[in-house]
Amino acid sequence: MSKQTELVPPPLKNNCFSLPADTHWTPVAEALALLKKRLHVCVGTERLPLAQACGRILSEDVSAQRSNPPLPNSAVDGYGLRHDDIVEGPQNVPLVEGRSAAGAPFQGAVPAGHAVRILTGATIPEGVDTVILQEDVATDGSAIAFHGPLKKGSNTRCSGEDVAAGEVIFARGRRVIPADLALAAATGASHLSVFRRLRVAVVSTGDELAEPGAEARPDQIFDANRPMLLAMIAQFGFDPVDMGRAPDDRDALKGFLDEAANRSDLVLTSGGASAGDEDHMSALLNETGSMTLWRLAVKPGRPLALGMWANTPVFGLPGNPVAAKVCTLIFAKPAMDALGGAGWRDPVGLEVPAAFAKSKKAGRREYLRARLRDGCAEVFRSEGSGRISGLSWAEGLVELPDEAIDVQEGTTVLYYPYSAFGL
Ligand SMILES: Nc1nc2c(c(=O)[nH]1)N[C@H]1C(S)=C(S)[C@@H](COP(=O)(O)OP(=O)(O)OC[C@H]3O[C@@H](n4cnc5c(N)ncnc54)[C@H](O)[C@@H]3O)O[C@H]1N2
Numbered sequence: 001m002s003k004q005t006e007l008v009p010p011p012l013k014n015n016c017f018s019l020p021a022d023t024h025w026t027p028v029a030e031a032l033a034l035l036k037k038r039l040h041v042c043v044g045t046e047r048l049p050l051a052q053a054c055g056r057i058l059s060e061d062v063s064a065q066r067s068n069p070p071l072p073n074s075a076v077d078g079y080g081l082r083h084d085d086i087v088e089g090p091q092n093v094p095l096v097e098g099r100s101a102a103g104a105p106f107q108g109a110v111p112a113g114h115a116v117r118i119l120t121g122a123t124i125p126e127g128v129d130t131v132i133l134q135e136d137v138a139t140d141g142s143a144i145a146f147h148g149p150l151k152k153g154s155n156t157r158c159s160g161e162d163v164a165a166g167e168v169i170f171a172r173g174r175r176v177i178p179a180d181l182a183l184a185a186a187t188g189a190s191h192l193s194v195f196r197r198l199r200v201a202v203v204s205t206g207d208e209l210a211e212p213g214a215e216a217r218p219d220q221i222f223d224a225n226r227p228m229l230l231a232m233i234a235q236f237g238f239d240p241v242d243m244g245r246a247p248d249d250r251d252a253l254k255g256f257l258d259e260a261a262n263r264s265d266l267v268l269t270s271g272g273a274s275a276g277d278e279d280h281m282s283a284l285l286n287e288t289g290s291m292t293l294w295r296l297a298v299k300p301g302r303p304l305a306l307g308m309w310a311n312t313p314v315f316g317l318p319g320n321p322v323a324a325k326v327c328t329l330i331f332a333k334p335a336m337d338a339l340g341g342a343g344w345r346d347p348v349g350l351e352v353p354a355a356f357a358k359s360k361k362a363g364r365r366e367y368l369r370a371r372l373r374d375g376c377a378e379v380f381r382s383e384g385s386g387r388i389s390g391l392s393w394a395e396g397l398v399e400l401p402d403e404a405i406d407v408q409e410g411t412t413v414l415y416y417p418y419s420a421f422g423l
């Protein structure tokens, strides 16, 4: 009898998504809670002129240095007068010489019983508290005629009615949007203090990978993860650092990690995260003693290797492009926000009716490539983790809970548009 017959075969599972009972499957919420607890801002700060600050993360609260508007002004082109002078019915009010225009205010006070020509944005002169719209007035140039009464203060804007000097207009951790530049400028800021952009290095691993566009042997595939991950990092507002492709060779990979750690604040690798013969990423991180291989209770993306390399956090993403993208959105993006100064941010999802049917067992959270059509979430025809086309087909992800669920058409599901993750 040959020796092999003594081997006892395990029961056939043929399901790479089954969850062996002898492994601790970390729930997504537990993994996220741990990241949230452990990761803190790791970048310095700089002061930038407004024109360069869009998309950056504020490193301190910002207060208004002056009020907006600084002085009361007119909201319309018209005539300024004193409300107490106006009674009900037809009115005839003499005009004073001169006018108040934006940037050229009326000098002096408008006497009682008089009106003054005033233009939009002009400072309200002393003696005026109300503005009548020019369309509601007849004039010969020396007086105006209109019907009273007028509402006190109509068509005027009070000093500080938008923002008062000293008010906090932005909180630390906010990512600056174009509108913020308008508010910062209006309230007197010329510069903003922001965090230095988090540098995120991307390494693809695997001997099967060829550079996109290059010659590829029939057994090779083009590196699809790297261009996607680098572009995602840029869209998140961080600084992508392209580290290229590392072969399935432990020493070479070590060199890549050394350089990546040197040039970045966070390293994302893809491939080699699980425990196969060529899964050097997890093996290397293991050697440093800092490795936490999370067998996550999530589909796709269950092998996520986490560790520190030369004091730099490393996310060893699964190689399958769908798993690499989902793990980046669900785990790496919040980590980048925390390290980059934005603080921990949970994506905000929408509860929408499903346009599909699917049932799943308890014990694992699932993300499906999805998009909204007619207000309902439809999902990609395949859940295959190598089906890259589904990532482009989709406009977001449906999250199915850890618990068992039997989704029918019309069942409420949680949908995250890609924009919820900053894409
Ligand atoms: N026996 C088992 N095998 C596998 C299991 C399992 O539980 N038991 N899990 C599967 C799942 S799920 C995933 S995800 C992968 C994760 O493995 P790795 O992170 O070690 O990734 P690789 O094996 O290196 O690659 C997986 C797959 O993705 C392709 N790949 C890798 N990098 C790229 C890239 N940059 N661009 C495009 N495609 C890439 C690679 O060629 C493989 O086909 O493990 C499963 N196996």
Ligand code: MOO
Binding pocket: 298, 299, 300, 301, 302, 303, 318, 320, 323, 385, 386
């Ligand atoms: O979940 Mo693997 O993590 O799908 O492709």
